[in-house]
Amino acid sequence: MMPDSPQRFWTLRKRLCFVFGLILFAPLAVAGYVWFTASLELAAHLAELRSQGLPTTVSELSEFYSVPNGVNDPTALWVEAIDRVQAAGVYERGENLPFVGESELAVPPPGQPWLELDASRALIDELVVEFSAIRQAAAAGGQVRFPIDFTQGLEMDRPHTVHVSGVAELLQLSAHVNAHMGNDSAALEDIKAIFKLSDALRGEPVLISNIARNTVHNRGCETIENLLPFCEWSDVDLASLQWAVQSARFKDELARGVAGERVVLLDAIAETSVGPWRTANKLEVLRLINRFADSLSNSSPIILTGLRDLEAEIDAYSENHTNGVAPIILSLAVPGIAIAANSSASSTAQQRCTVVALALQRHRLKNGQLPDSLKNIDPQLLGPTTQTADALLDPFDGKPLRYRQDDMRIIIYSIADDAVDDSGDRAETTDGLSPQDIGIVLPK
Numbered sequence: 001m002m003p004d005s006p007q008r009f010w011t012l013r014k015r016l017c018f019v020f021g022l023i024l025f026a027p028l029a030v031a032g033y034v035w036f037t038a039s040l041e042l043a044a045h046l047a048e049l050r051s052q053g054l055p056t057t058v059s060e061l062s063e064f065y066s067v068p069n070g071v072n073d074p075t076a077l078w079v080e081a082i083d084r085v086q087a088a089g090v091y092e093r094g095e096n097l098p099f100v101g102e103s104e105l106a107v108p109p110p111g112q113p114w115l116e117l118d119a120s121r122a123l124i125d126e127l128v129v130e131f132s133a134i135r136q137a138a139a140a141g142g143q144v145r146f147p148i149d150f151t152q153g154l155e156m157d158r159p160h161t162v163h164v165s166g167v168a169e170l171l172q173l174s175a176h177v178n179a180h181m182g183n184d185s186a187a188l189e190d191i192k193a194i195f196k197l198s199d200a201l202r203g204e205p206v207l208i209s210n211i212a213r214n215t216v217h218n219r220g221c222e223t224i225e226n227l228l229p230f231c232e233w234s235d236v237d238l239a240s241l242q243w244a245v246q247s248a249r250f251k252d253e254l255a256r257g258v259a260g261e262r263v264v265l266l267d268a269i270a271e272t273s274v275g276p277w278r279t280a281n282k283l284e285v286l287r288l289i290n291r292f293a294d295s296l297s298n299s300s301p302i303i304l305t306g307l308r309d310l311e312a313e314i315d316a317y318s319e320n321h322t323n324g325v326a327p328i329i330l331s332l333a334v335p336g337i338a339i340a341a342n343s344s345a346s347s348t349a350q351q352r353c354t355v356v357a358l359a360l361q362r363h364r365l366k367n368g369q370l371p372d373s374l375k376n377i378d379p380q381l382l383g384p385t386t387q388t389a390d391a392l393l394d395p396f397d398g399k400p401l402r403y404r405q406d407d408m409r410i411i412i413y414s415i416a417d418d419a420v421d422d423s424g425d426r427a428e429t430t431d432g433l434s435p436q437d438i439g440i441v442l443p444k
Contacts, residue, residue, distance in 0.1 A: 038279045045286050054259045055205070058150045061263045065145060065205055072142030078200055079146065081133040082163050088130050090170055094123050098176075099169040110179040110230040121177050131174070134167060135189075138196035143203060153268050154332065161209050164201065168194050168216040175223050184231040188241070191227070194220035195244035202253055205260025207340040210253055214347040217248055221354040225440045228361060235362050242358045242383040245351055251303070254344040255296040258337065262289050265333055272325045281326035288314060288330065292337070300345050300395035304417070307341045310334065342417050346438055348395045349414035353439045355382060356392065356401060356412045360442070370410060370444070374403045402437075405444070413439025 046056045055061040067073040094100040097120050098107050108114050124131070146160040175190035194216060201213035224241060233241070262285075269281045288310060295306035314334050318327040356374065359381040364370055371377055374392055382391060394401050394414040404411045404424055411424035415437060422436040 038283060042279055042283055042286070045283070045290070055263050056266065058263060058267050061150050061205060061260055064260070065148065065150070067143050067145055068203075072140055073145065074137050074140035074142045074200060075144040075146060077133070077137035077140050078144050078164075078197070079160055081130070081137045082160050082167055084130045084133050085127075085167050085170060086163055088127060090123075090127070090130075090166065093126075094120075094173070097123065097173065099173040100166070107176050107226070110176075110182075110227065114180055117177065117180055120173055121181070124174050124177055127170070130170075134171070134193060137200075138193040141196065142200065144200045148206065150264070150267075153264055153271065156206075156264075158206070158208060161201070161204075161206075161212050164197060164212055164216055165219075168197055168219045171197075172219055172223050175227065179227045179231055184233060185237075187227060187231055188233060188237055191220055191223050191241065192244050194223065195247070199247060202248065203256055204253070205256045205263075207257040207261050207336050210250075210257040210340050211343050213248075213253070214250065214343045217245075217347055218350055221245065221350045221440070224354055225357065225442070228357060229443050233361075235365055238358050238362050238365075239383065242355050245354050245358070246383055248347070248351060250344040250348045250351070251296060251300065254340060255293065257340055258289065258293050258296065261333060261337065262286070262293070265289065265329055268329050269325055272329075277325075281329075284317070284326045285330060288317070289337075299390070299398055300348060301398045303341065304345060304396065307338055311338060345395045346416065349416065349438045350440075352392065352395070352401060353412045353414060356403075357440045357442055359383075360410065360412075370405070374400065374412075402439075407444070409441055409443050411439060411441050413437045 049056050050060075055064040067075075090100050095102060097103050097116055098105065100123075103116060105116065107116075114120075146158065148156055148158060150156060171190045171194045175187045175194075178184070178186040178190060198213050198216040198220060201209055201216070204210060204213065224245070265285050266282055269278060269285060292306055292310045295303050298306075311334055314327075314330050318331055356377075359377050360370055362381045363377055366378075366381075392401050393399065396415050396417060396419060402411070402413050402415070402421065402424065404413075413424040413426070415421050418436065420436070424439055424441070425436050426439065426441075427436055
């Protein structure tokens with residue numbers, strides 16, 4: 001008997017089963033191939049980050065969040081100081097005082113009557129133990145690493161970071177009290193302790209910690225502005241303040257914060273999506289965040305332009321991808337990145353203006369008068385670490401910091417994030433969130 005022919009072997013039923021099998025299998029095969037290639041691409045991106053020493057997982061972020069070798073770790077000292085200040089109920093006890101309370105009265109310059117001086121001094125005198133803990137922590141230098149559970153993701157708790165501002169406010173009050181009492185050297189130490197606290201938070205891979213660090217640093221600059229014209233500080237004193245002010249590298253710290261934020265976002269996606277969607281969402285987050293992270297090696301104006309481009313692209317992405325977790329997570333993360341980036345640029349501007357103001361005071365001590373322009377300042381008076389091209393540049397537009405004089409005062413300022421020169425006017429903008437210009441005003 002002859003075997004069945006091929007045509008007879010392929011009966012109609014078998015043909016239909018084969019066709020339906022192709023219809024069912026082909027999309028799965030294509031999806032599998034797409035997922036496989038996306039997984040390879042994701043693995044390559046993560047491997048590239050690891051090769052740069054950057055974390056890609058929560059466990060790697062925990063290792064990344066460590067005090068560098070050779071750097072002192074004063075975490076226990078600052079935890080004790082912060083806890084003591086909180087336990088002392090400083091806000092309740094000084095509720096009607098400036099800085100630590102809700103007093104809206106401007107603190108007058110040293111040498112002028114200050115209605116709240118006695119009450120402020122009494123509070124300071126009552127906090128001997130708390131100030132001892134603060135000064136011990138400040139003297140230790142180094143970097144802190146407050147306990148953080150990164151597995152909590154976007155909702156991670158940072159109690160000690162939240163309360164560092166309270167310590168800075170207490171030091172501000174003490175500096176003003178000491179200056180009013182004629183103890184200029186003690187006021188100087190109070191200000192330097194503010195910067196020590198700020199520096200302790202340097203290198204944190206958490207954006208909210210970056211912002212807290214910047215806020216404390218800005219408080220130190222504000223106190224310098226308030227007391228510089230009235231305290232009899234020597235050239236050595238002024239140089240030590242310059243060193244304290246200019247040690248911060250806000251742009252580099254922003255890069256570390258973005259690196260940590262990227263891990264938190266990737267972990268959030270891993271917790272809220274599965275399979276191919278997880279891989280696709282991670283790739284999209286990496287694509288957008290990495291583009292901004294790569295811009296951080298550029299100057300501040302380019303970084304801020306990159307930030308605006310990122311915001312616009314994520315807005316467009318969210319409109320075109322209404323499903324999935326990536327648009328939701330990105331929309332939650334980008335405002336924080338924007339705040340941190342603007343905080344970094346603003347703090348850089350305030351830092352440079354303050355360093356210049358200290359240099360002007362040193363110039364006045366040396367020459368008996370102020371220079372006609374910033375170009376006439378001896379570069380050595382700007383401090384040893386400012387011998388770079390951007391030392392006197394406005395981070396918001398890359399142009400020289402503005403310098404104005406009139407009969408009563410001098411103004412050193414940056415145009416701030418609205419990119420409009422308001423002649424040094426530092427009143428809040430109409431949104432009530434930021435000043436029109438950033439800088440420092442000193443009497444002649």
